[in-house]
Amino acid sequence: MEIHGFNIEPRRRIPGLACAVWGPSSSCPDTCVDRCQPKAVLVELFTSEGCSNCPPADALLRQLSGTRTASGQLIVGISEHVTYWNSLGWADPFSSEVYTGRQNAYGERFNLDSVYTPQMVVNGAEQLVGSDKARLTRAIDQQLHQPAPITLRILSVHPSGARISVTFSADGEIPPRGAEIIAVLADDADTSSVLRGENSGRTLAHVAVARSLQRVTILSTAGQQTVEINVLPSLPQTQARHLVLFAQAPGHGRVLGVATAPV
Numbered sequence: 001m002e003i004h005g006f007n008i009e010p011r012r013r014i015p016g017l018a019c020a021v022w023g024p025s026s027s028c029p030d031t032c033v034d035r036c037q038p039k040a041v042l043v044e045l046f047t048s049e050g051c052s053n054c055p056p057a058d059a060l061l062r063q064l065s066g067t068r069t070a071s072g073q074l075i076v077g078i079s080e081h082v083t084y085w086n087s088l089g090w091a092d093p094f095s096s097e098v099y100t101g102r103q104n105a106y107g108e109r110f111n112l113d114s115v116y117t118p119q120m121v122v123n124g125a126e127q128l129v130g131s132d133k134a135r136l137t138r139a140i141d142q143q144l145h146q147p148a149p150i151t152l153r154i155l156s157v158h159p160s161g162a163r164i165s166v167t168f169s170a171d172g173e174i175p176p177r178g179a180e181i182i183a184v185l186a187d188d189a190d191t192s193s194v195l196r197g198e199n200s201g202r203t204l205a206h207v208a209v210a211r212s213l214q215r216v217t218i219l220s221t222a223g224q225q226t227v228e229i230n231v232l233p234s235l236p237q238t239q240a241r242h243l244v245l246f247a248q249a250p251g252h253g254r255v256l257g258v259a260t261a262p263v
Contacts, residue, residue, distance in 0.1 A: 039148045040074040040258040041140055042246055045130050046103045046119040047206075049092040050085030052198035057118030057130030062207045064136075073144055076244055076258050077208045078184055082117060090197030094190065094209050102213065105252045123148075124248055124255040149173040150247045150257030155224070157243055157261055164229040164263060168245055171222050172257070178220045179247040179256050183229050185212045185263065188240040208244075211235055219247055 045061045047054040058079065065077025080099035081092045107115040110127050118130030122139040125146075129135070150172040158165040166183065187209040194202050216227040229243075241263045247256040 039151065040076045040260070041069075041143050042123050042244075042255045042258045043075060043077045043136075043140070044121045045077065045079050046082055046099065046115070046117055046121075047079055047130065048082050048085040048095065048117050049192055049194055049199055049204055050088055050090045050197045051117045053131070054118045055199065055202070055204055057120070058204065058206055060131055060133060060136070061120075062205065065208050069140065069144060071144060074258075074260075075140065076246075076260050078186060078244060079206050079209045080213070081209070082115075085117070085197075088197060090194055090199065093192060094206070094211070096210075098213050099210060102252070109252050124253055148255070148257045149175075150179065150219075152245055152247060152257040152259035154243065154245055154259045154261040157263055159231075159263060162231050162233060164231060164243070165226060166216075166229060166243065166245065167224065167226045168259065169224040170219055170247065170257070174219060174222055175249060175256070177250055178218045180215050180250060181217045181219050181227070182246050182248055183212075183214050183216045183227065184210050184244040184246075185229060185231065186210050186242055186244060188242060190239075208242075211241070 043061065043064065045057055047058055061077045061079060064075055067075055069075065080102065081094040081096070082100040082103055083095045083097055084100060086092060086095060103115045103119065106121055106127060119127060120130040120136060121127045123143045125143065126139045128139060150170055153169045155167045155169060188207065190206045190209045192204050194200055194204060212230070212232060214229060216229060217225065242260055243263050244258070244260045246258045249256060
């Protein structure tokens, strides 16, 4: 796998695959995309348009998300925009306290002195500077040698007004404590013209931009079930989006299985 990226220092928080699966080129029907895919690796990027060190990490995620490793695993990216840069000149239009809270929880789990941007978390198992290509490659390779114990399959996705009904199946080894099923609704791609702050005058491009992140159920047994996802009425209806569904060990632990499909 070849990834072109950058290697720069992270910004500390101010205290206080050649085959896209959600685009038009997908050869799989919308209702069974994940059936056609081998198991996947989840890469979460915590970023902000107010941070001048984040665009290289955004670029790395653009090159990576939706591609496959040499052994065929799909790499699923999520861009989660945090809020703590918003008071420093530019309010990131994609930011949410939900993603800030999720990053803080990872910071506690990984025993970090503070969270920072850009940061990537690979399969909930390892954190790293979001623009560090070499370390990211090693982290992904390590996950490929630790097969996900749960196979998630998205069987159908039915949008209806302010809700999306999702039917999925889960097979494999369910942990005794169960697994949290997290649903992320993400824009396929976004651009933003930044007017103020550290990136003033730049047009920034993002992929897989999280617009909602919800724990929809606790998985305790294998099988099939249907969940409902709430959609914010403020989200543009014309924006191309996809769903990322993943199983995660409680306490922001290891990601145990991932699936994705168009919406």
